[in-house]
Amino acid sequence: MTSADTNDIEFRSVTKRYGAVTAVSDINLSVPKGAFVALLGPSGCGKTTCLRMIGGFEQPTEGSVLIGGASMNGVPAYRRPVNMVFQQYALFPHFDVEANVAYGLKQLRPRLAASEISRRVGEALEMVRLGGFAKRRIHEMSGGQQQRVALARALVNKPSVLLLDEPLAALDKKLRTAMQIELQTLQRDLGITFVLVTHDQEEALSMSDVVCVMNAGRIRQLASPKEIYDNPTDLFVADFVGKTNRLSATVDPADGSVTLANGKRLETAKARTLKAGEATVALRPEAIRLTRPSDKNGAQLEGTVTHRIFLGSAAEYSISVPGLGDLLVTAERRGTSDSDLVEPGETVAMNFNPGEAHIFPA
Known part of the structure; x- marks a missing residue:
């Protein structure tokens, strides 16, 4: 005390x-x-x-x-x-x-x-x-x-x-x-x-x-x-503090990998500290980088924009990802050009640093 x-x-x-x-x-x-x-x-x-x-x-x-x-x-x-x-x-x-x-x-x-x-x-x-x-x-x-x-x-x-x-x-x-x-x-x-x-x-x-x-x-x-x-x-x-995407996954601590429900495999040192089995990956919307299809080579995830909320200096997107469901992504705007904004219906690529994701037992 x-x-x-x-x-x-x-x-x-x-x-x-x-x-x-x-x-x-x-x-x-x-x-x-x-x-x-x-x-x-x-x-x-x-x-x-x-x-x-x-x-x-x-x-x-x-x-x-x-x-x-x-x-x-x-x-x-x-x-x-x-x-x-x-x-x-x-x-x-x-x-x-x-x-x-x-x-x-x-x-x-x-x-x-x-x-x-x-x-x-x-x-x-x-x-x-x-x-x-x-x-x-x-x-x-x-x-x-x-x-x-x-x-x-x-x-x-x-x-x-x-x-x-x-x-x-x-x-x-x-x-x-x-x-x-x-x-x-x-x-x-x-x-x-x-x-x-x-x-x-x-x-x-x-x-x-x-x-x-x-x-x-x-x-x-x-x-x-x-x-x-x-x-x-x-x-x-x-989940309570801020906004978070929850992704179903399985953990293999032997090789430090996390496999998302859509089959995408991620490598992160955090996985080595957990028990093998089902887990939930928590990923902040701002940790995900959004690019258009022309830049999607090697992208970790791909999906289709279903909704957009314009916030002025940024925009929030709801993106449907096969095998994972809807992800929330926050993207800062680089300027006032309309080209900074992605329209609903567009296909987009997404990348994130696996080290920024939090992994919890299911």
């Missing part, structure tokens, strides 16, 4: 049950001080339950949750050094911005002087770039501004840990991207631990230092965003 001096949050063999339902099962987790951690997974995987146990809204059935090295078991939410930003922000509509941010400070005992509350509210609003909005009513604020009010209210008490429960889910894509950058900048400036719950893979990969991928109440992989994407530990992680 890592020292409590370097961890803000620890889960020690934590299990949470609701009657006969086990929401979280025997989780061990250490979150370093000052980290930005994303709990990522599908609905019902246990990520929100973990967040609520950190915040004190739920208590573990078994095991211990520690913050700053101290056990939080039985400690109510209002006595923990954490604050939470909820998905719907939970702002008071009948208060102005200043009163919303000041609410938590006014609950502290012994009471703070009015001048101290005003000073700290002003600092918090400046921190989220809302310095001139103290007297605005909540209904007069945009979605992004309301999100920043919720952040200021959570930060004004100077928590050791800030919990974020899908706080960007209600924003449109452009505003969500802008707020992702703002949250990253704020976290770096403050140096406190952020724990984000999300089911959005792009959000988790772009914002966090550490990603914790969960499924069925367990941690499947805990690593940096790059490690999660480039080296998934199992087929669930490879």
Whole structure:
């Protein structure tokens, strides 16, 4: 177990049950001080339950949750050094911005002087770039501004840990991207631990230092965003994080070969580490290089384009490959010429580096 001096949050063999339902099962987790951690997974995987146990809204059935090295078991939410930003922000509509941010400070005992509350509210609003909005009513604020009010209210008490429960889910894509950058900048400036719950893979990969991928109440992989994407530990992680083509194959570790379901043989050192038998090859769409028939000499695969999704700087193609089914391929555009785009119905050749494919037992 890592020292409590370097961890803000620890889960020690934590299990949470609701009657006969086990929401979280025997989780061990250490979150370093000052980290930005994303709990990522599908609905019902246990990520929100973990967040609520950190915040004190739920208590573990078994095991211990520690913050700053101290056990939080039985400690109510209002006595923990954490604050939470909820998905719907939970702002008071009948208060102005200043009163919303000041609410938590006014609950502290012994009471703070009015001048101290005003000073700290002003600092918090400046921190989220809302310095001139103290007297605005909540209904007069945009979605992004309301999100920043919720952040200021959570930060004004100077928590050791800030919990974020899908706080960007209600924003449109452009505003969500802008707020992702703002949250990253704020976290770096403050140096406190952020724990984000999300089911959005792009959000988790772009914002966090550490990603914790969960499924069925367990941690499947805990690593940096790059490690999660480039080296998934199992087929669930490879399939859930980003887009992945799944190809049926058989492995022969004796000669380091993988034979795809269409009979195509690939050689890769990864095959030598696996047991002989059926396997699944996971291949990212961007790892496949697309060429036209005139360039297909020696191509590993050939197929027919069935659909194209134009993305501006790139295009996604669904390609029917005999013996393998439909493959998704992402191709970057070299310029604005129409010749960069392949039309549905065209026959294409495909190549990839077998070392970029991930191989898992079937």
